[in-house]
Amino acid sequence: MTEENQERKKKKNWKLIIGGFAIAAAVIYLLISSTLSSVQYFITIEELLANPENYRDKTVRVSGAVVGKSIVVDTDRNAVEFTAANISADHQAIAESGGMAAALKAAVNDPDAKRIDVLYYGVKPDLLKAESQAIMTGSLTDGNIFQADELLLKCPTKYETMGN
């Protein structure tokens, strides 16, 4: 390799390295900034109500069992209101005690389970019904009502075994 060529190669490498670093920095910045701006803590209703001040005006995600009788559709305000009862976040414990369907049923029927009132502006989701699992993203407002910006529902099938 001639000297000139070597020099050219060195120069090129520098440009490549600087460019590479700039791109990597941009990518990492994009990743971190978008992660931080959309991260939400997943907590239980019990945790939320135990320390409401910690979570006020912060976006959190809570999961609870829907109390069937409490569902009210307010078409004037285009809102849905319902009460959700605390369920454990421990999947293993839920699986061992008979599955999600049983856990949801137990939570709704347990008078001691912590409950919150939920307000959601939007169309009533089809799966919002008694003993379904609601995964709510939003924040606790001043009246200790949880205002959900996003409402996801899951219905574990009750017919996992036909035996009972």
Added chain:
Amino acid sequence: MIITLGYAAMIFAFFAAVYGIVAIIIGQITRSPIWTRSGRQACLVLFPLFSFSVGSLLALLIRNDYQVDYVFQTVNNFQPLYLKISALWGKQSGSLLFWSWIFSLFLFIWAIQTKPEKDPLFPTAAIFLLANLAFTSILHIWIDNPFDRYWQTGEMGTAVLSIFPAGNDLPLIPSDGLGMNPLLRHFGMVYHPPALYLGFIAVFFTAAFEISALIHRPADDSWMKKVRPWAIFTWIFLAVGLILGSRWAYDVLGWGGYWGWDPVEVAALIPFLLMTAYLHAVIGHTATGGFRRWSTVLCLLTYGSIVFAVFVTRSGLISSVHAFSVSPLSVFLSVYLAATILLIASLIVARRRTFGSAASADNLDFSAKIQTKESLFTAGIILLCIIAFFCLWGILLPNLSELFTGRQIAIGVEYYEKSTGPLFALLLLVMGIVPLTNWKKPLTAKQRAVLGALALIAGIAAVIFRTINHLPGLLLPLVLWVLFFSILAILYTWGSALFMRAKNTQPKQSRRSPGLIRFFVGYLIHAGVILMAFGIIGIEFLQIEEQIKLTPNESKPAAGFELTLTGADRSQSDEGETLSTTVEISQNGRKLGAVHPQQKYYASYNQQTTVPGIRSALSGDLYLILTGSESASLDAVRTYTVYYNPWINWLWIGSIVLCLGGALLFFGALKKGAVRKDAAAD
């Protein structure tokens, strides 16, 4: 009887697959072609065996044989035939059997085209494929068996679930089944899962070639021609599966719109992105001899991402609307995923020095080099990889956080939009510049002038478009400028290629025509992507949402239209009750037709579903959802949520263009393979 036969066929198939692996290994160790050929026979026999098994399950579904738990769970007495057939993949165990069946079909096609004595890649590839098939067989034979039946046992008559009765158990036959989950009772269930499965499974075959070539390092590259149809097939069906799922989600409320960034959707998007990158690496390799490292690594990563997608969907460890519920498979799938990652990592590490590329365009200096087509290909590939990584991060972060910090976190849709949005825009820009670049050479003065002119024209068009349509903000016009520029670049390239052809009538040119067709088709796919982007931009930036209350026969404005509720109808069917309303749509006094937003109630699941009424037009869709249906009386006031989704149909038109381009590419690759075979025979 039919149950026993279907079950037995699966077991025979599993042992045939194991036999095949053993036979090929013996054949390799003893250098005995008879053993190797026998291993190939095992590859061929799997398809008839699995067909028998799938046929049995299908017969049980069609005959409503409710003693079988799988049938009980997915079919009921009133289910139409198309939903009975799609019940085959409606739940975990059946869909696994269906997976094995498609896999065995591809294996059959692959093995029949292969000559085990002449093809040095055959043994390793066959072992790899048989091992993957044997794994899914284990799952649906021993862990989650679709042929399990109900038996009454003991004096109490307790129901038990097993394949064969113990002692004097009597069969327990329910009179009706539960039927498929109401949210799945849609035509989408017929075509979306199988399309995606075809793409997913074909990836294993692409990977089988690459892995075998990596291990055996064949002297010639002829195997690469054989991979190409598989790779294109994979790519098409990954695209088709995603698009059909997207359309289904758009047509049915409850799946969250055309794209919801659900973990399972994202897990299926990752292989598509990586496969796209892989295909571009292959094109780059054909043109320059470079890109070998990229194509090998990308192929292995695509394969890994498929296994990851299977894990996400089926293990139940990641929460999603698509996921099968928490399943006993999770341990097995975790092991499978770990084994796959280990295989990929060790292959890459062990062979890192052997798959280097012949460096191309090294004689150019840096500023000239970044103007070449290979640089833009590299940029596009890197962008696709980063997007894929961001998607993976979005799925993993919530789980990693729980693992390491004990805190459960979630990340919302904004994460994906913010992180991948700018990268997709850059990708569109690269797509626009690529047609006007050259392999191994920097841009010519003319190409630079054309690029500048096109950018200027696109800019003017974007400004005019913004003024005419009263579009808000600056971001949207900027994105539109990129889109206009990219589509203009493609049109210019097509135009100039046709013009050159028309001018140049020498016979020499006609010999290059397959290349010209491939070039045309390649940019056809790009054009499809750009049209799709247009539709996505419309719904993301310009969607209008309004709530309205309609009193019967009274007109009200919403989203630029006038809506009139003209009727409601309540009907009973075997499945449940349907409330259907009729809303007339007009604009500026002109009648545009009526839509029928509905709510259906499924009694057996105590489940309501909402079917939107959609009025489609190229300029945008008017999308009506019936929200309040509590009132029983038919002339009640009703509430609707009205969406106006501008340009959304370009998403579907672009999808069709993309699939058409993909299909042409696939048949081109098949034909080219055949031509080469003929040439070799001569």
